[in-house]
Amino acid sequence: FEREHSGEMELPAQVKVGREEEISEEAVETTLRRALRYYSTLQAEDGHWPGDYAGPLFLLPGLVRLLLLSSPTLYAFDAPFMLLVPSNRLCFSVQDVLVHSPKEEQVIGLSVIGALDTGLPENHQREIRRYLYNHQVLGVYEWSGNNPLPPEIWLLPYFLPIHPGLFHINAQMCVGYNGSQLWDVVFAVQAILETNLIDKSSLMLRRAHEYIKNSQVALLLSQMPSNIVGEPIAQDGLFNAVNLILTLQNNNGGFATYELTRSYDWLEVINPAETFGDIIIDYQYVECTSAAIQGLGLFMKLYPVHRRQEIEACITKAVRFIESIQLPDGSWYVIFPLC
Incomplete structure (x- = not known):
């Protein structure tokens, strides 16, 4: 988005500081302005900063296969939809899963085979077949090595x-995110x-x-001048958010990712995953609680009357x-940076 946003902020000259030279406040501010200017060129028009979130990509071949099985009209799909698969190398995401789970690799491999019948260009089909042939493991991994939960x-x-129904809702129906x-x-x-350079980055903040x-x-932006960051969110929206947060606190005072x-935790003995631990229930984390x-x-500073006693009790717990x-040693064990 550099072409659209390059003229919004001036690009100061680069600051060069010697090894023994003292760093001045002016040098720090100039460097920050350069960083903000660069960051503004990465922002999309709707306000977010696009980035690669590659974790779920290995699911796409399975979804394509499911569409094939459930809808004969898939063949009428727009060509760009099917071309999206090889153009992003999603069909080769089997390779990314090799370190995760052998059984998952087999299932995804079979799913990719199903994608070969959807009219992909011949060169993409050849690449997929070559990869599957070189990495085929069918019959090598015994079923006794799987740890499924019986449907009964x-x-x-x-x-x-x-x-x-009491397990981590992430595996079933979640109010999560995409x-x-x-x-x-x-x-x-x-x-x-x-x-403290918000006047230099007004359009980006808006x-x-x-x-x-x-x-x-x-909330944070609600405290900024509206002529810089735009009009604040409606009061009812903040009240609804706070009301929801109060319902998500566990008895021990902690907050989990998105449910009580x-x-x-002893249910982890039936954890069928090969690589992930502590996933059967949703645990409380220092990051979520903080x-x-x-x-x-911050909400109490803006609205000191709304459910004040309940909020204070929640914060104390x-x-x-x-x-x-x-x-x-004074530190806390964190989860999300390790995920």
């Missing part, structure tokens, strides 16, 4: 802790505001503000949870 487990009474755009934008806005408002929450923890504390604390999981 759904027949158990719901009050039992091992009922799948990307990390909002998360990325929020972190970007926090960094921009910390530079776009980000609109994106965050459209995604619901915009509904069962016990974010909830910061958001509620959350702080106690964070203190309780602090490691002996």
Whole structure:
């Protein structure tokens, strides 16, 4: 997006500082302005910063195969849809899964075979066939090595802790997300505001503000002058967000990713995954709890009356949870940067 946004911010001359030279405040500000200018050229028109989120890409071959099985009209799909697969090398994502799970590799490999019948260009079909031929493992991996959960487990009474309905909702039906755009934008806005150069990045903040408002929450930007970042989000929208956050606090004070923890951690003994641990239930994390504390604390400054006692009690419990999981060396074990 450099062509569209290159004229919004002036590009200062690069600052060069010697090894022994003292760094001045002016040099730091100039460098920050250069960084902000570069960052503005990466922002999309709707306000977010596009980036590669490659984790789910290995699912696409399976989805294509499912479409083939469920809809004979797939052959009438627009050609660009099918060309999207090889153009992004998604058909070769089997290679990316080799380090994850042998059984998953076989299933995805078979799914890719199904994509060969959809009218892909011959050169792409040859590449797919060559890759599958070189990496074929059918019959090598015994079924005894799989750890599936029997479907009969759904027949158990719901009050039992091992009922799948109490597992991590990510595996079934979630109120989650289809990307990390909002998360990325929020972190970007926090960094921009910390530079104290908001007057230099007004248009960039306006776009980000609109994106965050459209995604619901915009507390930090609500404190900025509207002539710089645009009109703040409606009050009812913030009230709804806070009301939801209050319902997501667990009894120990912690917050999980997007739901209450509904069962016990000993369920991990039936974890069928080959590589991922602690996934059967949704656990409480220091990152999620800290974010909830910061958001509620900032909300109280803007709206000190709305559910004040409940918010204060929530923050107190959350702080106690964070203190309780602090490691002996003073640090906290974090999850998301490791994921």
